[in-house]
Amino acid sequence: MKIIEPPAVEEWSGILKGKDIQSYRKHFSDVSSYYLNAEGMDAETVMYDVYSSSSEEKADGSLEWGLTVLYPVSVNGECNMTKGHFHMDESCEEIYIGKAGEGLLMYMDHTGNTWCEKVFSGSVHRISGRYAHRLINTGDEPLKVMACWNSRAGHNYEAIQKQPFGYRVMKKDGKAEAVKNEQL
Ligand code: S6P
Numbered sequence: 386m387k388i389i390e391p392p393a394v395e396e397w398s399g400i401l402k403g404k405d406i407q408s409y410r411k412h413f414s415d416v417s418s419y420y421l422n423a424e425g426m427d428a429e430t431v432m433y434d435v436y437s438s439s440s441e442e443k444a445d446g447s448l449e450w451g452l453t454v455l456y457p458v459s460v461n462g463e464c465n466m467t468k469g470h471f472h473m474d475e476s477c478e479e480i481y482i483g484k485a486g487e488g489l490l491m492y493m494d495h496t497g498n499t500w501c502e503k504v505f506s507g508s509v510h511r512i513s514g515r516y517a518h519r520l521i522n523t524g525d526e527p528l529k530v531m532a533c534w535n536s537r538a539g540h541n542y543e544a545i546q547k548q549p550f551g552y553r554v555m556k557k558d559g560k561a562e563a564v565k566n567e568q569l
């Protein structure tokens with residue numbers, strides 16, 4: 386029997402290294418429209434990195450997994466967040482596992498009902514394929530979250546643009562608080 390290295394290893398720097406790992410970076414210019422007040426922000430600010438690995442097979446049961454690193458950036462008081470998405474195939478669930486930092490996993494159903502779960506190192510989340518999901522960094526360190534989803538899931542960003550999340554998370558005097566999204 387041979388014992389070999391695992392296909393990927395997370396390093397303390399927050400970077401995932403291994404064979405067949407893809408990654409992309411979101412700058413502020415990619416996500417500015419999601420925030421209440423984008424004034425004065427530098428378009429080049431690094432907001433989040435996403436590392437992922439997809440199955441070569443792409444069969445019905447194939448899985449993909451990834452790591453999201455969301456930096457502790459304040460956008461005029463609003464906490465840094467991912468764009469958020471529904472899945473194209475709403476029968477596909479997703480698992481998130483908190484690895485480092487502090488934050489929230491925001492959910493929204495198709496009626497606009499919005500709620501959150503706390504995210505921290507060791508927190509485990511089962512996301513129904515019917516709910517939109519977004520990560521929000523409420524802490525002072527990078528928020529790192531591992532994810533695993535079915536290759537068929539897909540990302541439906543358009544639905545979020547038509548029906549944005551019902552709440553925004555702002556930080557006041559060092560404390561995160563949810564405020565109703567008045568732009569709805
Ligand atoms: C994929 C999974 C994550 C997100 C990543 C960025 O289903 O949920 O890898 O893609 O956290 O979020 P978003 O909403 O910008 O794709």
Ligand code: ZN
Pocket residue numbers: 470471472479518534
């Ligand atoms: Zn997803």
